[in-house]
Amino acid sequence: MQYYHADVFCNEPMTGNGLTVFIAKAFPERTVMQQIAREFRQFETIFLVQRSDAVFDARIFTVEEELDFAGHPVLGAAAVVQHEFFQEASNTVLFNLNSKQVSVFCAPQGDLYDCCMDQGPAEFICTPEPEEYTTYLQPLNLTPHHIAAGFPLEVVSTGLPYLLVPLASGLEQARIVVADYESRLARIGAKFAYVFDVNAVEGRTWDNAGMVEDIATGSAAGPVGAYLYKHSRFSTSQEILLRQGRFAGRDSEISIRRDKASGNMLVNGQVRLLVRGECLQGM
Structure with a gap:
């Protein structure tokens, strides 16, 4: 499984809120995803499975539990999707979460991504x-x-x-x-x-x-x-x-x-991608 380390809501490299984003062909078992989240020990870890060009199923874990929704993982995931699948062209990505669908407009800006998430009504x-x-x-x-x-x-x-x-x-x-x-x-x-x-x-x-x-x-x-x-x-x-x-x-x-x-409430932040890797064991 491929993964990225990203910083979200950052002003400069290695600032903001760290995040691990995994891209898989299918979700691992829930217990495995929880173990991976504990291994990487970010505040949250997000797992993605692509359903169509710009539509992804997503599941989010803290080190303790799975969450139905979290903000900085969705924004960070949008930047990863932009980098991995769309490169320079701005795009809107849809994420199917456990209880709602969230859209994120992502625009590359040099070495960072400007991402705006529509959270829906409060x-x-x-x-x-x-x-x-x-x-x-x-x-x-x-x-x-x-x-x-x-x-x-x-x-x-x-x-x-x-x-x-x-x-x-x-x-x-x-x-x-x-x-x-x-x-x-x-x-x-x-x-x-x-x-x-x-x-x-x-x-x-x-x-x-x-x-x-x-x-x-x-x-x-x-x-x-x-x-x-x-x-x-x-x-x-x-x-x-x-x-x-x-x-x-x-x-x-x-x-x-x-x-x-x-x-609807719109939440915007800058994202930087720092590390790209591959998880070799525990899948």
Whole structure:
């Protein structure tokens, strides 16, 4: 099986969020894909099977589990497809994920690829009551005093539901400090939490064990953008630039827009391909 190592949401080589992209004739067994993801130890690994010229089935794994959707793997996969199958001509690639289809427009620009993903409309799932805030903030080493005035906690999804935690302060001290945070989030229909400074427009998120901080989270960017538009932090005509990764030493930038015609959330980032290889064993 052929694979690429790519960096997504990067400004320069070896910045942004690392990713492994595998291209196969057929998907390996699920347990094998999980083992490969653990072997390569990126925050996420994506496996592709081509169905037609620009249509690919895709499956995404963290080191712990398979995900129905994730943002930076889809963008990185689009750059790999562009490089492998289309070279210099810009193209739109469709990815069939477990629960939705996502399109990515990819344009080569010298030694990088500019990729824009249509995440579809945002779904506003749940708004916890203020008296419940401590249940979700204390595990993040935060208190209600850190929350930005006029910005409620809210669960929002464009394919992967996040509890959005809008802060006026405290971003630097945020971290997961409990072992059962995933089960707490599940009570309100969230898979992960994403904390972000409303004024600086900078965010952070982790695996639910709090062991690994993600560098740039495309699946959260669409929900964050929809939230900031909904609560009038930005007008819908404005592009939002979301920073992430500073605390992990990999400062990254994600561009977010809402499509005027459809209302869909568009998430854009630059991708660089660094390594091409072949997996010889374990298939």
